[in-house]
Amino acid sequence: MHTIKGERLWDSLMAMAEIGPTERGGSSRLALSEEDRQGRELFSGWCEAAGMTLSVDRIGNLFARRPGRTDAAPVVMGSHLDTQPKGGRFDGIYGVLAGLEVVRTLNDNDIQTDKPLEIAVWTNEEGARFTPAMLGSAVFTGNLELDKALATCDRDGVSVAESLDHTGYAGEQPLGRTFDAYFEAHIEQGPILEDEGLPIGVVTGGQAICWLDIHVTGVAAHAGTTPMPKRKDALFGIGQMLGTLESLADDFAPKGLVTVGQLDIARSSRNTIAADVRFTLDLRHHEDAALADMEHEARERLARIAEERGLTIDIQRHWLSPATPFDPACVNAVREAVEGLGYPYRDIVSGAGHDAIHLARHCPTAMIFIPCADGLSHNEAESATPEDVRMGADVLLNAVLQRAGYQEK
């Protein structure tokens, strides 16, 4: 087993965080902004110093390449350097700089891989400036049309195409090149590893997600003159619906997740019975079939409550994203690496979206999670320990070496 230099990786993470620093110790590098450009330039300089060659594709994805002994398809590591408006130092950055640290370590040890290695910096992963999130990896893998992505504008009406020109990241490299495999190291963005005191999560895939839009209609009436039995109060109906949705999560525990994040009462007034209420429902499960069951149950239960109360309900599916199982061979490469290193770990399913979810439909893919303090991300207080950062990169190094094949000089 090989190991990286933890201090060097940590110093690179801290140096990158100096670009677009926020008051409370986080980073602000919106996609294709001047700060994002500076972050990419810093990274590019490091890659050149490590003997790598750089290229950019038409959606601004940046690739640093270290040749292999053969001209096979590359084994790719990576993630993203853009952040939320008040983001942290690790989300995305860790996956990119862990890849750089892998290359630096190979250079230190005069290791040449059989297959070429690349580090990918995907454009606009956060979705904070341009919608959708994971835009660069979606375009690269053919999950989003290039022209549509280029025409997407931020809130000031500036398009992705203009921002690429402006920052000098409108490249020419073809999209959708063949990759041998893709490995992404990332903070968990959840509390599971920290709670269980484990430094490594072997990510087996991404969970399935179903978003529903629900509209409940009652009858608006005067809060002071309408006897309770005469009311068709949409909000009291929704109170009961929230109760049954919470118990739905129990019925599908621990893999099922249920969240109502938005709720709006139209023309609301303190002394008018709520009659026109919309809310969102976010259902998640590791398995597609179980998620379908959850959706079916949710629809049945909500419709029953509405009917009992004389309310009208309309349920529309807003979005469905199937589960994304990662490649067994790549997952196994990660597991063998962590076991070989003797680090404690558990299998885990990714709850958040990642570039790796798009890549998994393009090439064999796996991810490595490390804990983050309190499960926090998208937050200036996002934090990971130097120890966990080091161990995650050790796992990445050995998984990549196994996949790429290598010779020590």
Added chain:
Amino acid sequence: MHTIKGERLWDSLMAMAEIGPTERGGSSRLALSEEDRQGRELFSGWCEAAGMTLSVDRIGNLFARRPGRTDAAPVVMGSHLDTQPKGGRFDGIYGVLAGLEVVRTLNDNDIQTDKPLEIAVWTNEEGARFTPAMLGSAVFTGNLELDKALATCDRDGVSVAESLDHTGYAGEQPLGRTFDAYFEAHIEQGPILEDEGLPIGVVTGGQAICWLDIHVTGVAAHAGTTPMPKRKDALFGIGQMLGTLESLADDFAPKGLVTVGQLDIARSSRNTIAADVRFTLDLRHHEDAALADMEHEARERLARIAEERGLTIDIQRHWLSPATPFDPACVNAVREAVEGLGYPYRDIVSGAGHDAIHLARHCPTAMIFIPCADGLSHNEAESATPEDVRMGADVLLNAVLQRAGYQEK
């Protein structure tokens, strides 16, 4: 028992509705607008034709007076002529024109009352243009300072004072004159009389109202990465709170009313656990002591749910309006009138605000309700039957005659 001319009253109501007509058969006469001015002019012309003299006080309340045999304090009838932006033909207008019909009937029958009679048109009862509602009666009775009311502006920044000047309704008559009694006829604005098939409600008073502002705080976290047992979901907590509030209404049935009209999730997002939620609670009961019990129970139950779930809760009282019992002698005058006429009736408590609620703190007061279709008001579809309109004015006539004393020539 005397009776009014139903057709004449109905024709007056329909003629008034022609000022500021809306597409769907309602009326639009915002307080102190040009339409409101025209409505007041139409009414004033009718009063002058009926031999009455007009005066206006400093907040624009309009009074039409019919002398009595003595110079005693007047027995006053009235309500308001302003409407909601898309209001109906009866809310307020009925109480004013029923008063006019009473005077017309006395003229027809050569009846002179012992005490003088007046009809009051209160300014800005609806509160749709200027806040608060019932502004004119509040100023008249000393429940709101004149200067504060005059300085109140509508959404375009036009003040009450400017609007009074503009419409010519800035009068000089002193506020707070002594009234012998005040009688207001009004549509119920609720469904009780219609449901029970009764033409008359003898209103015994106004209910007590308590408005609470409630703020529940949980922890914002990612909907995809946070296991259910780790969550502090404010909205699921509120789901349980809505359930207990609904059962609170059962515990205080049928006099207790419970309404949550507004609910807002700060920084809401479909895939973020709701952490910062505010909602309003409107509690009502006929009796002050019972309302205090309801408030106490609500606070206890909500706090218990918050504590069990590790949520923070803050409950602030926004407003408390005690119950307003009407004057027993005046209520009895109404009851004797309706019984003398042989009309079916029930005692009822007013659920909505009325000018009479302010007047009750100034002089002996009572109200008469008639049914309105489907309990609807503040709505172009507001409707009352000619029959009910007639019977309500008959009751007003006889109650006023009893209170004022009279001689037939």
